[in-house]
Amino acid sequence: MSQHSAAIEWSRAPHATDPKTYSRNHVSTLAGGQKVNMSSSPAFLGDPDGADxxxxxxxxxxxxxxxxxxxxxxxxxxxxxxxxxxxxxxxxxxxxxxxxxxxxxxxxxxxxxxxxxxxxxxxxxxxxxxxxxxxxxxxxxxxxxxx
Missing domain, CATH: 3.30.300.20 (K homology (KH) domain)
Known part of the structure; x- marks a missing residue:
């Protein structure tokens, strides 16, 4: 059996367009240190420039x-x-x-x-x-x- 892991990091920040909520942007770190900028889908207040x-x-x-x-x-x-x-x-x-x-x-x-x-x-x-x-x-x- 093999194991697979990643790391997710998020810190509170203001939402870019809605001051009543928080940013969904976060970073997923994969094997070898690859970093993927992520967010929720734009339909769920996410950043369209991040992978959901x-x-x-x-x-x-x-x-x-x-x-x-x-x-x-x-x-x-x-x-x-x-x-x-x-x-x-x-x-x-x-x-x-x-x-x-x-x-x-x-x-x-x-x-x-x-x-x-x-x-x-x-x-x-x-x-x-x-x-x-x-x-x-x-x-x-x-x-x-x-x-």
Whole structure:
């Protein structure tokens, strides 16, 4: 089993546009000292220049899926030259309250020399999805748009 950690730091400061409340801006420090400026979503009085927690979740899901996809494709003889994604998460109401209820991944992939057929591509995505730790941790519906 492995452990993964981060550090979050926030200090009270005035909100940039609403003097009746506080700033939601904070910093997340990741492995290697990487710092990510974060805030809540602008819909929740956050700073649009900061990453919000929901963006971090959808980014983590897309990254996890991609990393498993790259490994599986390579093992199957379909090395990837380029992989991009523009994941989108939707908030909705659940019995527990608001949550990410749907996340759509839209990977676009270019292969080095040999491209898998539709069935093989679907099998690689399915295998990547089943192995992705983040996908296995979420209750949101995860949709794959191969458009």
């Amino acid at each position: 927690p929901e963006q971090m979740v959808i980014s983590a899901l897309a990254s996890c899926h991609m990393l498993f996809f790259l490994a599986i494709a390579d093992l199957k003889g379909f090395p990837v030259a380029r992989y991009t994604d523009t994941p989108v998460g939707e908030l909705g109401k659940t019995e527990k309250g608001q949550a990410l209820t749907r996340i759509t991944l839209s990977p676009r992939i270019t292969f080095v020399d040999k491209t898998p057929d539709t069935a093989a591509l679907a099998a690689i995505h399915d295998s990547a999805h089943k192995r992705c730790f983040i996908a296995n941790s979420l209750t949101a519906e995860i949709i794959l748009d191969l458009g």
